[in-house]
Amino acid sequence: MGDVALPLDLASRPFTVAQGRAAGLRLPDLRTTRLHSPTYGVRAGSAPTSLTERAAAFAVGMPSDVAFSHVTAAQLHGLPLPQGLEAAEILDISRPSAHPRIRRQGCRGHRGLERREVVDLGALRVVGLADTWCDLAELAPGDMGVDDLVIVGDVIADRLEPGGVAALRAALDARVRPRGKARLLEAGALVRVGSRSPMETRSRLMFHRAGFPEPQLNSDVFDAHGGWLLEGDLVWHQHRVIGEYQGADHADRKRRSADSFRIGLAEDEDYTVIEIFAEDVFRPARRCTLLHRFARAMDLDPATLTIG
Structure with missing residues (x-):
């Protein structure tokens, strides 16, 4: 400056x-290129870099009755x-x-905005979680599909537990002719509490659409004496089958060793443990092979399932 x-x-x-x-700066001082202007009427000594910093800079120049919504709200909520x-x-x-x-x-x-809940995230006014879920359906289906809404819904349902x-559902019911309502209704019927990652949700949806019984999510598995063995990602207790999604965080040697030990414990108790990888979900040939493997483990007739 x-x-x-x-x-x-x-x-x-x-x-x-x-x-x-008001702090004594002259107009030429405020127009210098050494100051950053994140938005009209706002100045800063350094350029904002993160989303939170950019939002905070915009908020300074906004009326007091606004709140961040839609994609920005989803980003700020993580x-x-x-x-x-x-x-x-x-x-x-909004x-x-x-x-x-x-x-x-x-x-x-x-x-x-008057029809949406507003919460404070630090110094920022942001549309609440349930209303943000509804707002995301206003995006085009190619940008925010049903599965994407289920993934977001699973996370929000966990955060807002109980209920x-x-x-x-209450946030959707409060809307009058919301855009994307059909996608929200379909996604809302598929939202569950208990998923720990987007890929766990996608794995669950894969089994749902193939017609498998619904698994319990991140469910405790016990031995014959009631001793705790492990927590399985997708567990069909009646069939004594566990599906374990293996993401990138399972790749290092120590994690693989721990996973192998856990699988052995479950198999000692007559559980069948089958690992699931991203390729099993996204690649049709591998998906078909995996679903047949699960069907055999559960003694299900593939003819009664939708395995393409």
Whole structure:
């Protein structure tokens, strides 16, 4: 900033031009290229880098009645999104319908905030979890499909327990002709509490669509004397079958050793443990082979299942 130093209370945060003027800065000082302008009417000593920093900078220049919503809310809540949306840079900002939607570069304005729950995440006003789930269905099906909504719904249902699934349904029921309602209804019927990762959810959906009995999620497995053995990702206790999803975090030698030991314990108690990998879910030939393997382990007739 040349010879001009920012006042101490403005040096570490974004501020409005009006706040800068009130702190004694001249207009030429506020127009210098040494200051960053994250959005109209806002200045900062350094450029925001993270999503939270960018949102905080925008919030300084926004009316007090707005909240971050849709994809931005999902990002701020740390919800799992499809790869194309995880790094979305446009900020979604909602406002009550009685006021004009926000229109400025770098953000996408929405209305209808009065029909959504708003929570505080640090210093940011953000649409709540259940309403964010509903808002995500406003995206095109190619960007946010049914399975993507189930994955997000599983995470939210866990976070809002007890009553997480009911909270999602209540948020949908409160909407009047919501966009993407058919996808939300289909996804809502498939949301379950207990999934620990997006791929565990995708694995569960694979079995559901093939017509398998519904497994218990991350369920405790005990030996014949009631001693705890392990927690299985997908457990069919009646059939004594366990499906274990093996993600990238299971690749190192120590983790593989621990997994092998756990599998041995279960097999000593007459459980069949079958590992599931991403390729088994996404590649049709491997999916078919895996489902046949599970059907044999459960003594299910493949003819009664949808195994393509």
